[in-house]
Amino acid sequence: MVAVPVIVLAGFLGAGKTTLLNHLLRAGGGTRIGVVVNDFGAVNIDAMAVAGQVDSMVSLSNGCVCCVTDGGGLDDVLGKLTGAVDVIVVEASGIAEPQAVAQQVLGSADPAVDYGGLVEVVDAVEFTATRARHPELDKHLAVADLVVLNKIDRVDAAELAEVFAVVTELADGAAIVTTEHGRLDPGLLFDRRERPKPAQLSFDDLEDHSQHVHAAYxxxxxxxxxxxxxxxxxxxxxxxxxxxxxxxxxxxxxxxxxxxxxxxxxxxxxxxxxxxxxxxxxxxxxxxxxxxxxxxxxxxxxxxxxxxxxxxxxxxx
Structure with missing residues (x-):
């Protein structure tokens, strides 16, 4: 049995974690991604009628699967997804503290579940203000496996250097990448799969993918x-x-x-x-x-x- 990596995606409101998640769905190639969220509405899918229905699942056009959970049965949800996808992304916001979600993944008794890391998305523009409102951000950074410093196109070089230095100190050795609009290369998080694409082009195929990735790994x-x-x-x-x-x-x-x-x-x-x-x-x-x-x-x-x-x-x- 091939274990499926489960990535915990965290970040305070407005940091850009849902933007990053939607980017992964667009740029994952033939990778079948399972997404676990609190609300379908923030994810770019067509089946919006099911938004907010706990334990609802919907198939996305690119072979991915989206599922809503209230956090109480995360292990059950992961069990449903592992057989159908190559990687799972759990959006931790609104479910529990990121470290608690990561511990659920690490403690899973399902042999098909593998830990894929805790990713913390940080808003470079609002970093200082976010720390003031949410002092627990320091703790989140300390336990993160990967920090995504997002929206760097909206700060000048001096401010970015200052924020990067503070994040580096708080992240305690975690890898740090900088991004614009959440455009993180999926290859940093998981092994992309190549599968035949349908003959009909989607809107995503028509996008300028040259601007999708800012921080190369x-x-x-x-x-x-x-x-x-x-x-x-x-x-x-x-x-x-x-x-x-x-x-x-x-x-x-x-x-x-x-x-x-x-x-x-x-x-x-x-x-x-x-x-x-x-x-x-x-x-x-x-x-x-x-x-x-x-x-x-x-x-x-x-x-x-x-x-x-x-x-x-x-x-x-």
Whole structure:
């Protein structure tokens, strides 16, 4: 069974999280996105008659599915969606504190549910005023895996630098990307799928997609036929640079076997695998990837049995 990443999307009123969500639906290519919201009305769909009906579900024209929940049965809703979509986005606003929603996802007993990160959208224009009205924003930033600093086209360079510096301090090592109109590259959050498009063009196909993405992400691939040293690799993972949002792939530990690795923000997990591969193959995704390949080369080397203890602490049974 392939697990479906569940992304928690948070942000105070007006930050642009629904704009970002609608952008993901337009720019996701052939990816089937499941959306969990409190109200259909804010999402660009045609079936507005069902807006506000808890537990209602509607299929979108691009193969995505939208569902309304009051937050009480989030696990049930995720269970309904996992079999039909490639990724799920839960809009945390109005449901609960973002961290509480993320904990629900992390605590899900459904093997088809995988944690995809907590994304906090911040309004660059109203940042100071929002902090004054909602002091809890500081806490939200501290637990976020990815911070999207939105509306940067509406502030000057000096103000943006000041806001960015404060957000960086509060975000405590989380990756930070800047956007205009919520135009975040979907590839930073999930693996896009390519599926045949219908012959008839939609209005979205006619849009100027060259303006959709402002903040580009980077992706690097690391491969090695030599085993990875457990202690060195864990030191790298524990101290990974700011800006690295996702790491995925397989790690070969020599005679200790091969494990699947998933990193999203501050979340790190190894899983047993039956791939039978005897090589390491990792993809690292983020906004500043300089020097990472050299650091991973330094993690190559056979380790003793006791060196695997740190890995086992993060390994699913």
């Amino acid at each position: 980077q992706s690097i691939v690391f491969e090695s036929d030599e085993p990875m040293h457990p202690e060195r690799l864990m030191a790298f993972l524990d101290g990974r640079p700011e800006g690295v949002f996702r790491i995925k792939g397989y790690v070969h530990f020599g005679r200790h076997g091969t494990l699947e690795l998933q990193v999203v923000g501050g979340f790190l997990r190894f899983r047993p695998t039956r791939s039978g591969s005897h090589r390491t193959s990792l993809v690292l995704i983020g906004v500043d990837m300089s020097g990472l390949e050299e650091q991973l080369v330094g993690c190559v080397g056979e380790g003793e049995e006791q060196a695997m203890f740190a890995v086992h602490r993060h390994t699913e049974s």
